[in-house]
Amino acid sequence: MGNSLIKRREVNTRTLQIVGDSKYGGAGYLLLRWCDYLVSRGWEVDVLATDPFVVAKLEEINHVCVIKDILIPREITPLQDLSAFFKLMNRMKRERYRVVHTYTAAPSFLGRIAARLSGVPVIVHHQAGWTVTDFSSPLEKLIYTSLEYIATLASTRSICVSHAIKQQAAQLHIAPLHKLVTICNGIDPQPFIAASEKRAIQRKTLEIPDGCLAIGSTGRLSLQKDNATLIRGAAYLRENLPSLDFRLLLAGDGPDFPQLDALRHELNLTDHVRFLGICHEIPEFLAALDVFISSTLREGMSISILEAMAAAKPIVATSIAPNVELIEDGVTGLLAPVKMPEKIAEAITRFVQEPVLAQKCALGARRRLLENYTLDRMFQETWDLYLDLLGEKVKKLAQVGNIIQ
Numbered sequence: 001m002g003n004s005l006i007k008r009r010e011v012n013t014r015t016l017q018i019v020g021d022s023k024y025g026g027a028g029y030l031l032l033r034w035c036d037y038l039v040s041r042g043w044e045v046d047v048l049a050t051d052p053f054v055v056a057k058l059e060e061i062n063h064v065c066v067i068k069d070i071l072i073p074r075e076i077t078p079l080q081d082l083s084a085f086f087k088l089m090n091r092m093k094r095e096r097y098r099v100v101h102t103y104t105a106a107p108s109f110l111g112r113i114a115a116r117l118s119g120v121p122v123i124v125h126h127q128a129g130w131t132v133t134d135f136s137s138p139l140e141k142l143i144y145t146s147l148e149y150i151a152t153l154a155s156t157r158s159i160c161v162s163h164a165i166k167q168q169a170a171q172l173h174i175a176p177l178h179k180l181v182t183i184c185n186g187i188d189p190q191p192f193i194a195a196s197e198k199r200a201i202q203r204k205t206l207e208i209p210d211g212c213l214a215i216g217s218t219g220r221l222s223l224q225k226d227n228a229t230l231i232r233g234a235a236y237l238r239e240n241l242p243s244l245d246f247r248l249l250l251a252g253d254g255p256d257f258p259q260l261d262a263l264r265h266e267l268n269l270t271d272h273v274r275f276l277g278i279c280h281e282i283p284e285f286l287a288a289l290d291v292f293i294s295s296t297l298r299e300g301m302s303i304s305i306l307e308a309m310a311a312a313k314p315i316v317a318t319s320i321a322p323n324v325e326l327i328e329d330g331v332t333g334l335l336a337p338v339k340m341p342e343k344i345a346e347a348i349t350r351f352v353q354e355p356v357l358a359q360k361c362a363l364g365a366r367r368r369l370l371e372n373y374t375l376d377r378m379f380q381e382t383w384d385l386y387l388d389l390l391g392e393k394v395k396k397l398a399q400v401g402n403i404i405q
Contacts, residue, residue: 013390014044015099016092020072020107021050025220026303027103027128028054030185030378032061034101037379039063046095048072048088048107067091072107085110092118099124099386105131109151116154121393122386125151127158127165128300130174148174156389159382161185162301164321181385185301186378189369192310195283202288206249206276213246215291215348218282218304221254221275226318228256228263229295229341235267236345241352248272249289251279286311291351291358294318297338301325306373309365314358316347326373330357332365 015038019031031047031054038045039061047058048067058066070091072084092100092115099122100115102108108125115123131144152158152175160166160182169175195202208214215234219225227250234248250260250273257275264273279285286292292308294317299305301322308315309326315333317323327333334350336343351358 013042013099014095014097015046015101016067016095016097016111017045017047018072018088018100018102018107018111019047019049019051019054020074020104022054022074022104022107023051023220024053024057026185026300027126028057029187029303030126031103032057033188033375034379034382035064036061037383041383046097048111072110074104074106076106081106081110085114088114089118092120098122098390102126103128109147112151112154121156122389123154123156124385124389125155125158127160127180129165129298130168130172132172132174133298145172145174149176152176152179155179157181157385159183159385160300162322162325164325165300167321183378183381183385184373185303185306186373186375187303187306187310187369188375189310189366191283192286192307193312193366195287196311197287198284199287202284206285206288208247208288209245211245213244213291213352214249214289215246215293216249216251216285216289217293217295218251218279218285218307219294219296220252221250221256221260223256224296224298225252225254225256226295226297226339227260229339229344230293231260231263231267231269231273232341233293233295233344233348234269234272236342237348238269238272240345240349244352246272247274249274249276249285251276251282251285253278282307283311286313289313291316291348293344293348294323295338295344296320296323299323306369309369309373312362312366314351314362315365316344316351326368327365331361332368333361 035045046065046067048070049055049058050068050071055066058064070084070087071080097120100120101124102111103126112123132141158180160180162184163182166180166182169180217230221227264270286308292313292315294305296318299322305317305326315327317327317333318338319335327335329335334347336347
């Protein structure tokens with residue numbers, strides 16, 4: 001501990017990571033591990049977070065200071081946002097952070113503007129998606145495009161978590177492209193590889209009968225994830241393979257649970273569809289599955305799909321651009337159009353009827369993950385970006401000093 005503190009004083013580099021009141025998810029997974037990485041590199045790390053679960057996990061990391069007295073809800077709330085904005089500016093001016101790194105919607109907008117006005121040298125944003133889509137109304141496009149553009153201009157760089165996100169920025173004209181850099185998401189694959197040995201135990205724990213096909217998904221039960229299509233897909237699967245005993249296991253919680261539970265009853269799927277609630281042992285859960293499904297409508301780059309790739313599971317995913325970046329149809333998984341449950345059922349049926357294809361896709365997915373989407377690669381690229389941007393700032397200040405002299 002003493003050596004770590006000495007190292008931190010020598011580096012004298014402070015960073016503020018801003019996630020606000022966002023729930024734990026893909027960004028939370030990366031944030032926790034990134035903070036641990038920065039501490040190991042000798043940085044002083046403060047994190048603004050107020051979600052109880054995220055706070056509890058952050059407090060397990062030695063030398064991370066969690067700021068819980070500035071509330072920034074994920075959605076826009078003018079009065080709370082204004083109060084938080086001035087508190088943020090005061091803190092940034094007082095603490096003299098070298099790097100501010102933001103995540104998620106409202107917290108990222110307020111954080112970047114406050115950091116720019118406070119004179120923070122390097123401002124980085126984790127760009128996991130855009131608030132504007134092809135389905136946005138004209139008014140939404142006008143408002144949110146303007147806000148996204150302003151926030152990106154305030155940033156030193158915005159890190160697009162997939163090539164698709166940067167391509168969307170160009171298509172939607174939503175951000176200045178010179179401010180964007182692509183660093184694809186990554187995960188630590190080892191827990192998922194190791195968990196494969198626990199498959200039999202986990203299936204017993206989840207009460208999956210012998211010979212039963214276990215299909216499942218992980219993530220928030222929210223509109224973006226479109227779990228209703230998964231449940232409707234289960235109804236089509238029952239029609240396609242009437243003699244098949246299967247379970248659809250949904251690991252996660254969220255605002256859509258009541259509607260999804262009602263849909264399960266409406267389709268007479270109570271024996272087939274189970275809601276597991278929040279699952280903290282994702283590697284073990286994935287080990288129990290035979291097929292992983294993602295019916296998501298929007299993603300930056302899905303941590304859930306990356307985890308399923310590491311677990312070497314046959315994957316069925318929607319054919320949105322970030323998923324296509326990961327899943328090559330028939331090679332690392334199967335793709336289905338969004339909101340088409342019958343196509344998801346067809347893909348699952350194909351895996352059931354073609355086990356050689358399922359195995360080929362599962363192993364191909366893991367191989368692709370290990371080659372391109374590891375946490376080590378992602379963090380090294382992000383670390384290099386931090387240092388490059390700080391170096392550029394020092395050079396600019398030196399040039400200004402020479403001009404004055």
